[in-house]
Amino acid sequence: MDSNSLSELTRQLHLSPDNSRAQQDGSPTPPGNGPPRRRAPPQFHPGMTEEETVQYIKAYKAWFEEDRQIPPEPAPPIDPSSLISEQVDRRAALEEVGRRDRAASGIPIFTTIVGFAKHSSATPIEGLEPVTFAGMLVRHAHVGKYLLCRIVAPCSRIVAIQTVVEDIDGRVHDLSIYNFPATFDCSLKHLDALFPIGTVLAIREPTFKAPMQGIRPIVRVDTPTDLVFVVPSSPLLHRVTWTTGPAVPRSPTEPATLDAWRQRGNTYFSSNQWFLAAWAYSRGLVIDPQAAVIRSNRAEVYLRLKYYSGAAYDTQRVLSAKGLPDALSDKTIFRLAKAQYGRGEYAEAEKNIARWHARHPEDLAAAPWIARCRARRAERHTGQYDWASLFRKAAKDIRLDVADYMGPIEVSQMTNRGGGRGVVAKRAIHTGELLLVAKPFASAYAADLPQDKIVITLDLISNISKERTDAVLMAAIIEKLYGNPDLRDQVYHLYAGPDHPSPPGSYPPPLGPAVAVDPFSPSIDIDIAQLEAICTYNNFCPLRLEDKHIAQEAKPTGLYPLASLFNHSCVANAIWYCIGDVMIIRAAEPIPAGTEITIPYSVEESYFARQSVLKKHMLEHCTCWLCEEDRKDGDEHLQRRQELNERVLSRQLLPASLLEAQQFEEDVRKTFASTRGPIRPMHALALHIVAEKQRTSGDPRLLKESLQADMDALRCLGFDVAEESSGSQNELPIGTDRIPTVTSFLEPSGMMLRMACTYLNLHDQSKAVPWLRAALWLTDTSVGGGKDLFMLVHEDALEQLGIHEFAAQVL
Ligand SMILES: C[S@@+](CC[C@H](N)C(=O)[O-])C[C@H]1O[C@@H](n2cnc3c(N)ncnc32)[C@H](O)[C@@H]1O
Numbered sequence: 001m002d003s004n005s006l007s008e009l010t011r012q013l014h015l016s017p018d019n020s021r022a023q024q025d026g027s028p029t030p031p032g033n034g035p036p037r038r039r040a041p042p043q044f045h046p047g048m049t050e051e052e053t054v055q056y057i058k059a060y061k062a063w064f065e066e067d068r069q070i071p072p073e074p075a076p077p078i079d080p081s082s083l084i085s086e087q088v089d090r091r092a093a094l095e096e097v098g099r100r101d102r103a104a105s106g107i108p109i110f111t112t113i114v115g116f117a118k119h120s121s122a123t124p125i126e127g128l129e130p131v132t133f134a135g136m137l138v139r140h141a142h143v144g145k146y147l148l149c150r151i152v153a154p155c156s157r158i159v160a161i162q163t164v165v166e167d168i169d170g171r172v173h174d175l176s177i178y179n180f181p182a183t184f185d186c187s188l189k190h191l192d193a194l195f196p197i198g199t200v201l202a203i204r205e206p207t208f209k210a211p212m213q214g215i216r217p218i219v220r221v222d223t224p225t226d227l228v229f230v231v232p233s234s235p236l237l238h239r240v241t242w243t244t245g246p247a248v249p250r251s252p253t254e255p256a257t258l259d260a261w262r263q264r265g266n267t268y269f270s271s272n273q274w275f276l277a278a279w280a281y282s283r284g285l286v287i288d289p290q291a292a293v294i295r296s297n298r299a300e301v302y303l304r305l306k307y308y309s310g311a312a313y314d315t316q317r318v319l320s321a322k323g324l325p326d327a328l329s330d331k332t333i334f335r336l337a338k339a340q341y342g343r344g345e346y347a348e349a350e351k352n353i354a355r356w357h358a359r360h361p362e363d364l365a366a367a368p369w370i371a372r373c374r375a376r377r378a379e380r381h382t383g384q385y386d387w388a389s390l391f392r393k394a395a396k397d398i399r400l401d402v403a404d405y406m407g408p409i410e411v412s413q414m415t416n417r418g419g420g421r422g423v424v425a426k427r428a429i430h431t432g433e434l435l436l437v438a439k440p441f442a443s444a445y446a447a448d449l450p451q452d453k454i455v456i457t458l459d460l461i462s463n464i465s466k467e468r469t470d471a472v473l474m475a476a477i478i479e480k481l482y483g484n485p486d487l488r489d490q491v492y493h494l495y496a497g498p499d500h501p502s503p504p505g506s507y508p509p510p511l512g513p514a515v516a517v518d519p520f521s522p523s524i525d526i527d528i529a530q531l532e533a534i535c536t537y538n539n540f541c542p543l544r545l546e547d548k549h550i551a552q553e554a555k556p557t558g559l560y561p562l563a564s565l566f567n568h569s570c571v572a573n574a575i576w577y578c579i580g581d582v583m584i585i586r587a588a589e590p591i592p593a594g595t596e597i598t599i600p601y602s603v604e605e606s607y608f609a610r611q612s613v614l615k616k617h618m619l620e621h622c623t624c625w626l627c628e629e630d631r632k633d634g635d636e637h638l639q640r641r642q643e644l645n646e647r648v649l650s651r652q653l654l655p656a657s658l659l660e661a662q663q664f665e666e667d668v669r670k671t672f673a674s675t676r677g678p679i680r681p682m683h684a685l686a687l688h689i690v691a692e693k694q695r696t697s698g699d700p701r702l703l704k705e706s707l708q709a710d711m712d713a714l715r716c717l718g719f720d721v722a723e724e725s726s727g728s729q730n731e732l733p734i735g736t737d738r739i740p741t742v743t744s745f746l747e748p749s750g751m752m753l754r755m756a757c758t759y760l761n762l763h764d765q766s767k768a769v770p771w772l773r774a775a776l777w778l779t780d781t782s783v784g785g786g787k788d789l790f791m792l793v794h795e796d797a798l799e800q801l802g803i804h805e806f807a808a809q810v811l
Pocket residue numbers: 416417418419420421422494495503537538564565566567568569617618619622623
């Protein structure tokens with residue numbers, strides 16, 4: 001769902017073809033030797049326009065379908081030494097790029113494609129039969145089988161992690177691993193530590209893919225949970241003999257004792273390499289699962305990785321052991337409390353902190369944690385937050401520490417909606433009432449993007465190029481699920497479109513007990529194809545209230561599960577916005593009990609621009625009355641309106657004269673049938689542009705006309721504006737039964753501030769104050785926080801207009 005894009009001038013990535021190298025998919029591109037056996041896929045170029053991208057995706061889908069018709073076939077034999085030496089060269093090339101001056105060589109651009117059918121395994125390894133390369137077919141997912149293999153070359157990474165594996169017969173093939181936790185933006189050294197040469201892997205139900213280019217097939221692992229790391233003691237290795245010998249040449253020697261793994265873990269810990277530390281501690285725990293110190297240490301690392309489920313499980317297991325030394329027990333209790341806090345179990349967390357405090361009464365560490373637990377419990381219970389303080393904090397750190405709050409709403413079944421569910425009012429709700437406060441399941445902002453590459457994601461479900469942050473979000477969701485397997489249903493019970501099973505009728509699923517997290521053998525099955533679809537249908541673009549400078553090249557993306565249960569309407573009865581990463585939904589009008597509550601997924605002024613956002617969420621045809629009215633205006637008028645809207649977005653009107661602005665307004669007005677109702681968002685925009693031009697003249701007659709134009713603009717947005725001022729400074733010049741939702745509240749409240757300023761310029765304070773109060777009412781009803789937050793949200797505008805002090809005094 002997208003926020004208003006009045007201020008957004010372009011969605012295009014700023015990519016310079018001169019300083020970029022575009023590569024497809026990160027797959028190896030070996031020189032083909034032999035006649036091409038199939039048509040090469042169409043090539044994507046990063047500079048493609050939106051329309052060209054749509055055409056490209058169409059062509060790619062056609063190619064994909066054609067390719068799928070080629071029957072599965074055995075893989076050609078590959079010379080191991082040449083495959084390994086090519087991988088060594090690829091790795092060396094990456095190291096070389098790492099050494100070169102990034103500015104001189106340019107940031108490489110890669111394309112990855114999501115949204116196509118792919119297999120993920122849901123069968124435990126114990127239920128699968130072994131297979132070797134000789135028994136595998138290219139273009140085939142080997143359901144019911146697992147491939148035992150070991151790494152024989154160093155790893156490289158572009159989008160996927162790339163290496164070469166051999167099976168027990170000594171046959172080799174390329175291996176691509178996508179979406180592995182903690183590797184999205186990691187160093188090559190990190191990969192060496194995770195996937196050293198000699199690592200034995202069991203790949204559940206592997207897919208042998210034909211390559212994008214060349215003839216060498218690739219074992220492609222899309223789902224990291226399909227990978228099982230086989231430790232030397234594993235029963236999977238019983239009676240297994242490797243044809244090429246027991247050890248792979250150049251494989252590093254691994255620690256052999258619990259203590260050596262603990263020390264290795266501690267070394268990673270002290271250099272903040274949390275995932276590697278967890279890895280090393282886990283290897284120690286394979287040797288002795290009862291080792292309490294190493295398990296408690298792993299819990300600390302899991303806390304830092306936000307693997308709260310793993311941390312809670314480990315600490316509970318440590319604490320259940322008899323005869324634990326006091327120091328270890330105390331440390332572990334505190335860790336358990338932090339894990340419970342991370343899981344939102346604030347009461348339990350507080351109890352454990354108090355338990356710890358009773359044993360360390362002199363220690364000051366407990367008090368702030370107890371205060372945090374209490375604050376979160378109060379927020380969850382009352383829905384009372386200090387919005388102004390959160391706004392200030394969010395300007396420094398996007399990710400806020402608050403509890404979720406669910407107001408008087410519930411999820412209900414709705415057969416007329418995709419996914420079959422929606423949100424309804426449990427009781428009568430009043431305008432401005434808080435309905436939901438939600439932290440994201442995961443989110444990604446421009447600052448989270450990798451610095452060393454640009455990844456463009458093409459989505460075959462929505463037929464668009466996704467935001468750059470989408471790939472980061474996907475990695476963050478997978479990582480969170482990996483460390484918190486008990487949260488699976490929160491994500492997998494979201495709507496994933498018609499190609500996946502229908503979600504259950506109720507939501508949210510209950511929080512289950514903490515689950516063990518074993519990095520070698522994940523206790524969760526992640527279905528990547530379904531997750532990609534869930535992201536397409538449910539992701540939000542959580543633009544922040546406090547962010548005045550939206551990064552044009554990378555809009556944020558977030559998954560807000562409960563907020564995703566709200567269906568869309570362009571004329572919704574609720575509104576949403578974000579402070580930091582926290583999403584807040586409020587009622588925009590009185591909502592009777594049992595009524596469906598909708599939010600706008602897009603608040604674009606033009607019909608076509610709105611539809612283009614809705615298409616991203618697979619809502620091809622909005623049936624709200626605003627869209628119906630728009631459609632009645634006819635395609636020709638809608639097209640003209642879109643062109644006029646683009647003139648605004650591309651700032652062509654900034655230098656226009658008043659006459660030109662008036663002509664623009666007339667052109668916009670003509671695109672609306674005279675018979676249609678007063679709500680015309682695009683006309684509001686045009687009228688406001690005229691008002692602004694009149695205002696800059698300084699001529700008192702034009703200043704008065706600007707006030708009329710802005711009042712008309714507000715009416716076009718759905719405000720009930722009084723014809724005549726009552727003369728009382730306390731009475732608002734607008735109706736207050738509802739907030740129009742066809743635009744963000746920021747635009748109309750900005751207009752009201754400008755009107756107040758105009759009245760002051762006309763020396764009519766008695767009319768300026770009511771408009772300031774109207775802006776305050778609108779802001780407070782939309783986002784809460786009273787005058788404090790109002791002054792913060794509009795600080796820049798108030799300063800710019802020179803009325804900051806006046807507003808501070810009279811409000
Ligand atoms: C984010 S989900 C909304 C929740 C969903 N109804 C569910 O059951 O999980 C978005 C999907 O809901 C459906 N949807 C949302 N608004 C709708 C509307 N106004 N009319 C029909 N379907 C709608 C569409 O299928 C859309 O792809």
